Amino acid sequence: MTSPPALLQALPPPDTRPWWRRWVARLRRPNAHVWLTLGLVALGMLLGQRLSENAGMAQLAAVASERLELYTAALEAELARHDYLPNLIAIDDEVQALIAQPDDGALRRRADLKLARITVRAGASASYLVDRQGVVLASSQPSDTGNNPLSAGEQSRLRDALQAQAQHFFAVNEGNGSTEYFMLHLVRKQRQVQAAVVVRLNLAPLEATWIDLGLRSHGEKLLVVDDNEVLIMSSVPEWKYRILGHVTPEVQAALQASGRYPGASLQGMGLNVEGMEKQDALLVAVPAAKGLREGGLLLAQQRVAAPLGVRLVTLSDPAEVWRQAHYATWGGGAFGASVGLMSLYLASRRRALRQVFQAQTALQKAHGDLERLVDHRTRELRTTNEELKRQIAQRLQAETELVQAGKLAVLGQMSAGVSHELNQPLTALRALSANTLRFLEAGRTQTVAENLKAIDSVVERMAAITRQLKSFARKAENAAEPAVLQTAIANVLLLLEHRLRSAQVEVRQDLTLPDGLRVKADANRLEQVLVNLVGNAIDAMDDVSPRRLLISARKDGERVRVQVRDNGRGIDPALLPRLFEPFFTTKPAGQGLGLGLVISSKIVHEFGGTLRAVPPADMPHAEAGGMCFEFDLAWE
Structure with missing residues (x-):
């Protein structure tokens, strides 16, 4: 058997660390963070629901209290608008005369008319002059049969008010069941009550306004309670003439026997009236009605209208408060979960930091x-x-030089043709000048004149050829004015006349344009584009015979479409996408630099148009083979 000292030695030593260190050690256990997170979620949900509900109820009560004050002030102001009317009627001479002589029929009729006029102008329902027993002496609504215009219940309320010398009372109209307000002014003589002036106001319009407001706003109901706890006015028609709190059969029988509420069931609503008197706002259960759930809870508040002897009660629906509290519950739970997950994250982060x-x-x-x-x-x-920048700069410089070289190459080709064209006129000039000298020595002046005219014609032809060559070689500048398309085509054909004649090319023109049509383009640069296209067409027809070249132009809406078409060997469709690439050419080596179409496309683009290659398959009524290049320009 183990001895006590040995047993004490086997027990673990007591934990002398502070309590918070022990809690931190427990939180490091694997499942501790899970339970901590669940606890924080429950705590967050509870706090969120309580705090949101309390704040929402306080705000709802404050808003309802302000509205209740407005309703009370509005009711008092509506009834106070006619406070002057009983006093005004009481001081009238005819009314005073009738009070002095109540049995005089003529005075009664005049008093009836006077009450009717005053009542209509004041906007009241009716007015009466009664004696101290409540018998009607004059009325704004006299009856030919002599019947009393007041109902039995109204007469009973009037007698009670005269006995108590009250200034007002509420009564139920037996005809339509509406609540009406009666104002009294006691006419005294030598401190004795002789008669009373009664003014009757119908509260149905005001109550209809409340009902309409209650239908449009389901969140608030308004009630007016008299001294018997009976709802004499209500924004919920089903609750009218019901008792606010609990009612016993004895109380119900006594109220029905009083005659103040004719035809009313006087059922109890079961509201906690004592609790409403002790608290400013109280949640109460109300019976089902239009726009309300059965057995729903509403926030009740009341204000006493002391001058009128009634209380105003508002019932506000806290459904929105509970909805927000529900959201706050989930929000608090989410916050608690976030805190728990944050603690778990921090613990995991601490382990990760070590790694x-x-x-x-x-x-x-x-x-x-x-x-x-x-x-x-x-x-x-x-x-x-x-290195790439240096190569790009070198390539740009090389492209610039090659463009100039391509232009000079075209000029070389044309200059060869021009030289050939000029040789024949020069030979003719030498022959004509020599003949002219001999004819002049012989005195044949008529023949000399004809030779001089021939010389002038030859010189003019040579000047036209050199002038076109000079214009083509000049550096192009921005056009100051539009160019005439027919003139540009004629100049190009003049420049390339030698090549066209040498290659035996048949040139046809199809210019369906008005005479002198101008296009938005520089004349020199436009001629350069046409020279490139016509020159390429001549080269493409080396292997065919006969050679035909068609230059056409037609208006296409607000544009002019120009086409240069040949019947040469054409271009492989696979090479069409590369036609406008720099240095790409289909000509044999040494016969082209591959820059003509690139330069021409750039020039046409600057004019606002597009240069395109059209295969034979896309050309209507085209001959087999060949190629067509077209571009469009704007016209003026």
Whole structure:
């Protein structure tokens, strides 16, 4: 058997750490964070629901209290608008005369008319002059049969008010069941009550306004309660003439026997009236009605209208408050879950930091190696970039030189033709000048004149040829004015006349344009485009016979479409996408630089048009083979 000292030695030593350190140690256990998160979720949901509901109820009560004050003030103001009327009627001479002689029929009729006029002008329902026993002496609504215009219940209320010397009372109209307000003014003589002036106001319009407001706003109901706790006015028609609190059969029988509420059931609503008197706002259960749930809870508040002897009660629907509290409950739960997950994240982060610290040295070494590699690659890229810039600059310079070379090549071809064209006129000039000298020595002046005219014609032809060559060679500038398309085509054919004649090309023109039509283009640059297209067409027809060249132009809406078509060997459809690439050519080596179409496309683009290659398959009524280039320009 183990001895007590040995048993004490086997027990673990007591934990002497502070309590918060012990709690931190427990939180490090695997399942501790799960329970902590669940607890925080429950606490957050509880706090969110309580705080949101309390704040919402306080705000709803404040808003309802303000509205209740407005309703009370509006009711008092509506009834106070006619406070002057009984006093005004009481001081009338005819009314005073009738009070002095109540049995005089003529005075009664005049008093009836006077009451009717005053009542209509004041906007009241009716007015009466009664004696101290409540018998009607004069009325704004006299009856030919002599019947009393007041109902039995109204007469009973009037007698009670006269006995109590009250200034007002509420009564139920037996005809339509509406609540009416009666104002009294006691006429005294030598401190004795002789008669009373009664003014009757119908509260149905005001009550209809409340009912309409209650239908449009389901969140608030308005009630007016008299001294017997009976709802004499209500924005809910089903509740009218019901008792606010609980009612016993004895009380119900006594109220029905009083005659104040004729035809009313006087059922109890079961509201906690004592609680409403003790608290400013109270949640009460109300019976089902239009726009309300059965057994629903409403926030009740009341205000006493002391001058009128009634109380105003509002019932506000807290459904929106509970809805917001429901959202706040879920929000509090989400917040608690966030806090719990944050604690779990911090614990996981602490473990991860230890792992990160262990890998930090290796990462720093890899980072250093990477930086050295990046620096090396950056230097290589910088060097490569500078080399590419230098090559691009060289290529741009080479393209510029090649463009000029291509233009000079075209000029060389044309100059050869021009030289050939000029040789024949020069030979004719030498022959004509020599003949002219001999004819002049012989005195044949008529023949001399004819020779001089022939010389002038030859010189004019030579000047036209050289003038076109000079214009084509000049550097193009922005056009100051539009060019005549027919003139440009004629100048191009004149420049290339030698090549066309040497190649035996049949030239046809199809210019369906008005005479002198101008296009928005520079004349020299337009001629350069046409020279390139016609020259390419002549080269493409080397292997065919006969050779036919068609130059057509027609108006297409607000544009002019120009086509240069040949019947040469054509172009492989696979090469069409590359036609407008720099230095691409289908001509044999040494016969082209591949820049003519590129330059022409750029010039047409600057004119606002587009240069296109149209295959034979896309050309209507075209001959087999050949190629067509077209471009469009705007016309004026």
